[in-house]
Amino acid sequence: MTADLARGLADRLGDRSPTERRTLLVGLLNEHLDPSVRAVLVGGGAVEFYSAGTYTTGDVDVAGPREAITPVLERMGFANHGRLWVREDLGLVMEVSGLSLRATEEVIVAEVDGVAVPLIRVEDSIVDRLLATAYWKSETGWEQAVILYGAHRDRLDEEALARKAEANDAGGALQQLRATFTEAGAHGS
Numbered sequence: 001m002t003a004d005l006a007r008g009l010a011d012r013l014g015d016r017s018p019t020e021r022r023t024l025l026v027g028l029l030n031e032h033l034d035p036s037v038r039a040v041l042v043g044g045g046a047v048e049f050y051s052a053g054t055y056t057t058g059d060v061d062v063a064g065p066r067e068a069i070t071p072v073l074e075r076m077g078f079a080n081h082g083r084l085w086v087r088e089d090l091g092l093v094m095e096v097s098g099l100s101l102r103a104t105e106e107v108i109v110a111e112v113d114g115v116a117v118p119l120i121r122v123e124d125s126i127v128d129r130l131l132a133t134a135y136w137k138s139e140t141g142w143e144q145a146v147i148l149y150g151a152h153r154d155r156l157d158e159e160a161l162a163r164k165a166e167a168n169d170a171g172g173a174l175q176q177l178r179a180t181f182t183e184a185g186a187h188g189s
Helices: 002-013 018-031 043-050 066-075 122-135 141-152 158-167 171-188
Strands: 040-042 060-063 079-081 084-087 092-096 107-112 115-120
Touching: 002 018, 002 066, 018 040, 018 043, 018 060, 018 066, 018 092, 018 107, 018 115, 040 043, 043 060, 043 115, 043 122, 043 141, 066 092, 115 122, 122 141, 122 158, 122 171, 141 171, 158 171
Parallel strands: 040 115, 060 092
Antiparallel strands: 040 060, 079 084, 084 092, 107 115
């Protein structure tokens, strides 16, 4: 069974782009988890999904219970390397945070090639990147927030974005992000 699952994953993902492989991996992982458990795409993987590959990540970050997720990764042919799970033949690296989502984060399910992929909303991903910039001094967090905000600006739930940013002490950073686009628009006219 384990060899079949590992081989099946290679067959399903082998000819995909790296972005598609990383995204579909999360959905396929969820298909093999107990229905009461889910692995949610967060971090750079969510940014990669929402930026349609404009930003690419080196690993796939999922939030969810390690004790339920890691045995499935083993059956899928992943090898444990400290905090990372690696499938070298497919160029896949996953980190299972084991953490639950922030209270303000909401999960949606995107369908990718008929596979349901649970991930945080784009508004949550923007707030996450603003937090990464402000609190973890991420050098790429601001750039990723700009990419996401610019790509989804016309479809964002601005009220939810503001509420989530304020609740996570990122309201000032969100104002700066919005100002970046207001200024860019003023210079373009």
